Amino acid sequence: MHEEKLRILQIAPPFLPIREDIVYGGIERIVWYLDRAYKELGHESSIAAPADSSPLGKLEPTINASIGDFNTFNREGTFLRIEHIAETIKHANSGFDVVHAHDDNLLPFLSLIESPSLLTLHSHYPDFWQSKNHPKLADETKNLNLVAVSHALKEQYEKDGFSVRFVVHNGIEVDKFIYADKKRDYLLSLGLISPTKGVHYAVQTAKSLNKDLIIAGTIDGQCGEYFDEQIKPHITHDISDKEDKLGGYLSLPKGGRKIVYVGGVNDVQKKPLFANAEVFLLPTCLEDSLPTVVIESAASGTPVVAFGRGGVPEMIEDCKTGFIVEKGNLGGMINAARESASINPKDCRKFAEDNFGYKRMAQDYLNIYSQIMEEAHSKTF
Structure with a gap:
């Protein structure tokens, strides 16, 4: 020391x-x-x-x-x-x-x-x-x-x-993240909303699996058209005005697949979203250096399915804390999200504690x- x-x-x-x-x-x-x-x-x-x-x-x-x-x-x-x-x-x-x-x-x-x-x-x-x-x-x-x-x-x-x-x-402060063994039945996309972050892949994955998707994040200042054309038409509920993002989602009427936009989130708001998600989707099309959200998801006991760009493979133990998918491979992302139930949340948390x-x-x-x-x-x- x-x-x-x-x-x-x-x-x-x-x-x-x-x-x-x-x-x-x-x-x-x-x-x-x-x-x-x-x-x-x-x-x-x-x-x-x-x-x-x-x-x-x-x-x-x-x-x-x-x-x-x-x-x-x-x-x-x-x-x-x-x-x-x-x-x-x-x-x-x-x-x-x-x-x-x-x-x-x-x-x-x-x-x-x-x-x-x-x-x-x-x-x-x-x-x-x-x-x-x-x-x-x-x-x-x-x-x-x-x-x-x-x-x-x-x-x-x-x-x-x-x-x-x-x-x-x-x-990150791993112990500050809520850990949950039992997950709710939704997928999560969290981060800046832009075409390079691949949010449209998350939408397509959720629709293919007939799963709910929560989209959390601010819209890149130059990407309003992308949001309006490729994301917004699929949104079934916009609760970006709600302070309690997870609570707002859970209060929605039951039944039917939902794609829910919750807006930008701070530390307090995002932690329960990570902890309760079945899987976190990160279909980034960039050579992202080391996106912190991957660590935050693992700390919450939530597996990550991500395109293997940049430093992302350094942050996921493939098939143990998540799945690494070839860039642009929508079918691979869908299959990996389907297989995410095989991931033990305890392994995700331990990986974050030991390394990040x-x-x-x-x-x-x-x-x-x-x-x-x-x-x-x-x-x-």
């Missing part, structure tokens, strides 16, 4: 506030978990983030409020991103022992940070981060401390000419902090 107490600065992206009741935001949730772990271990934890954040540690504010929709590339949004980066560099160079960035827009500026620093890569943007577009930056990454959240993500960046030193899987706890994630990062601090110290002598 790491004994030395450190002054740690995490740098969050500018899009969403860092706080406990995050409705959507995978990266922001990881920053929150690390902040909590560092505080519990007695470290001095700070976060550079928009001023509407409420971390457990000290907030180092960057911009007045989070930008919001990360798909908005207007002039104001671009200016706010630049302001956020400028402010984070100021905070980073104010005497921290280690600086841990989670915003890949900081990659070109990482060398400007005076303290030992690292950048966690949470996603991959193949049209942008390629050595042919940024040959000098790609070469400079040989001297930077880049971390990927999955081995698959590390391979993707390395194929594009970037050097990634470490891999740390994300973690937030304290394990924090310790992995602390070990990296120690390594890069020692390397930086040796260079000064």
Whole structure:
């Protein structure tokens, strides 16, 4: 275990506030978990983030409020991103022992940070981060401390000419998730609603199996047409105005297959949805790096049926905690969802406990902090 107490600065992206009741935001949730772990271990934890954040540690504010929709590339949004980066560099160079960035827009500026620093890569943007577009930056990454959240993500960046030193899987507070042995008779789709997340596959799977489907998630700002044309026509009940999402579903009239839209969900609302679902469907069409929802489902004792994209196969023990299906194989997803009753919920929970706890994630990062601090110290002598 790491004994030395450190002054740690995490740098969050500018899009969403860092706080406990995050409705959507995978990266922001990881920053929150690390902040909590560092505080519990007695470290001095700070976060550079928009001023509407409420971390457990000290907030180092960057911009007045989070930008919001990360798909908005207007002039104001671009200016706010630049302001956020400028402010984070100021905070980073104010005497921290280690600086841990989670915003890949900081990659070109990482060398400007005076303290030992690292950048966690949470996603991959193949049209942008390629050595042919940024040959000098790609070469400079040989001297930077880049971390990927999955081995698959590390391979993707390395194929594009970037050097990634470490891999740390994300973690969650497993014991905070409701565990249930007995499941209710519905399938669950939970996450951002967009064509790349493949929600239409979940709809088709539920209809083929004549099962209820609960769709939980916010609609991507640029994907209203997708929702209106491919998802909304199949929805039998919209209870997005209900605070109690599971209770709202259970209060619907019995009989007949239902496809229920419950809207975006926070931590309190999603936990009973995960715990009571027969199976969680994740038909993502992206090379998703390490989607946290897979861990959350396992922690709830609920098997996952997912397309085997990106780091997803690193998060599922095939045929024991869920099923990995070839991308786009609707028939495979239908068959796997049908077979999910063979999965023991206890195996799902144990897999999450053994491999994806937030304290394990924090310790992995602390070990990296120690390594890069020692390397930086040796260079000064």
